[in-house]
Amino acid sequence: MSRIADSHQDVADLDVADLESVISTLELSRRPTRPPDHASENRALVALVEAMTASPDDILQNLVETALDLCRAGSAGLSLLDGDRKRFRWAAVAGQWASYLGDGTPRDFGPCGTVLDRNVALLFSRPERHFKYFAFAKPYVEEGLLIPFYVGGQAVGTIWVMAHDPSRAFDAEDLRVMTNLAHFAAAAYAARTRQVAVRADVSSALATEESLHGKLQSCTEAVVRHLDAAFARIWVTTQDKRVLELQASAGMYTHLDGAHSRVPVGHSEIGLIAQERTPHVTNDVVNDPRLSDPDWARAEGMVAFAGYPLVVGGQAVGVLAMFSRKPISQATTETLSTTADTIAQGIQRAQGEAALRRSEAFLTEAQRLSSTGSFSWRVATDEITWSEQAYRIFEFDRAVPVTFELIGSRVHPEDVLLLYEMIDRARGDGSDFEYEHRLQMADYSVKYLHLVAHGTRDQDGQLEYIGAVQDVTERRLSEEALGKARSEFAHVARVTSLGALTASIAHEVNQPLSGIITNASTCLRMLAADPPNVDGARETARRTIRDGNRASEVITRLRALFSKKDATTESVDLNEATREVIALSRSELQRSRAILRPELGDDLPPVTGDRVQLQQVILNLLLNASEAMSGVDDRPRQLVIRTARDEGDRVRLSVQDAGVGVEPQGVDKLFEAFYTTKSGGMGIGLSVSRSIIESHHGRLWAAPNDGPGATFSFSIPRRSEGVTGAHSLGAIGRLL
């Protein structure tokens, strides 16, 4: 009624009657009293109690409706003093003044204020004569009967009824009824206030306290404060749901250790409540059979106990319990029940959050330990998200938004082409990819990264990659060192063995060679003699032939030396064999920064042959191709390995590089034994490879590309009668 009360300034010019003249309480006792209608009264009160239980929030409204009814008033209402005690607010209004709900009067100038000043019920007649603002209220107030009501010994407001016409005059009976209702109002209000207060405190505790313990401790304190508990406690079940651990205790006992700190589910009062998931309330706790210590209860004067299970999703996560020296009202049990639900949800959320925080911390720690960062990339928008470790790997501030530009600024200049190729391919593909490339940091130091990404599509079909990037610098550096050592060792071994081989070849072959030359010289001299020694010459010729054959045998034996074991014959999936070779040589290829593109034909039929020998050939071709590109910097070092069916029921494999290329005329020379363009190379590879392919009844050749580089290919038949043994001379025969 700010509208009404504030307007009293405007009526200053009207006559203001004296306050006493508007108070007519004495009239109440002078007027004839209507007979009490206890039946109606009781009915009304019962209905009120039921309404209170059913909808405790509407209790004040129900109260004023009852007052309206029992006093046959024109309006009824309940005024509550505001927190700052400066205004009365009409918390409930019924009857003709219902629309003024929420309005109010000043504490220091109004009928409610006067009632509270004098601490007595008052009857006002035509109050507008003194309180001018009432003149603006409609309908007009003829009489108003106001009763104060108290909560906890303190006056908090008034309950009132009004008559809007002279025909209705309140009497002593009305005063009696209203006084009863005032008591009722006080109790109801207190209960509602308590409910509201507990709910507010519990919600606040669950939201603001940091730890679960802190939250629960504040909740127990709220229960003690507002519900008059002697002490209140909360237990929470352990992970395995078998034991209840005391987490909070407020009121007379605040210690958490002690006899009840750990209660097995199913044992004693608390454990049974959790197990049965049913509350237990008693107002005669001393005689309760479930109580473990009745002597204590008697000694402490405990009267009531209430225990509520904290249930979420059908599972008990804890128990809320309180002891009181006063009986626990229905209203309090209602409050405890809803509070228990709220606390249960709060526990679940806190535990869930704790688990989430733990797993996040675990993940972050794991990422840090393994130098692995994770990332996500929404392809359509190029939105990239990095984990903390990813930022650390790239050495950027966490606040910096991640773009491809940013990433590019860290990628090693030699690998930038590689990276963009990979990104382009990934945009279109949607398939998983795995890559290794280097970063060049601000201080020009180099990091090696290993990247894996998995493509997924969301419900709108949008492509997103989730992946991990690992700093493998240490591993790479040691691998490189190992690789260098290995290849040096291999080189030395090769030289040594070739030295030995050369010596062996030389020795074995030079013997018969020497014989041939000596015999030939002898032959010439014998034929030049006078007369010619034809018989002698014939003998030398015979020896020459024999020595020639001997040399041939030597070569045969030497060829057997080249292959460590006998050739075996089996069905070989060339694609599978190629993949294995690729996997084996991946680090070598990446060291030489070759971009490998396998284009392995599907439905490639298996071939018959020696798997290991064929893999040796593939490896030889791959390594040669990689070597051929070692000086290339102005174009991508693309290495394409292809398999396909070839005509005549054959299978072809080709390795195409973007390297220095070959002269068409010089191609055949490449396959000669010991021919090499590599400084320090031995030139064994291609000649042996060719003899292996030829032993598979295939052929191995090379041709320059249309663009830069060359392509080496071999084609072998699917089926053969078996790999031929060591009798074909192959390239080695060209030695002689």
Next chain:
Amino acid sequence: MVIRSLVSVVDDDESVRESLPDLLREFGFAVQAFSSAEEFLASDCVGQTKCLILDIAMPGMSGPDLQRELTRRRQEMPIVFITALGDETVRPHVLEQGAVECLFKPFSETALLEALNAALRVS
């Protein structure tokens, strides 16, 4: 009758023992061939050999071993080593030890003649 100088050939390789003596005879020498250093030492040709054509690598007593043995016995003679091994440290070593020449198989008849002349000039 021309008294032909005796050239002894010691080589474990059969084709050398077959072919070399014939060529040497065409050169005008008398030739005896032995399959091992031991066989040569056991023979009675040691004192008469004007030039020894000696293989280096042989089972049992090697060429250099024989060279040392002959020195020990003070039955020195000009030695022309022949070898199929390509090791370049071999030649300087045996020359240092007093050999006239060290030829690598296969050698031409010219080289052989030169070596023989050098050997006979020495003696």
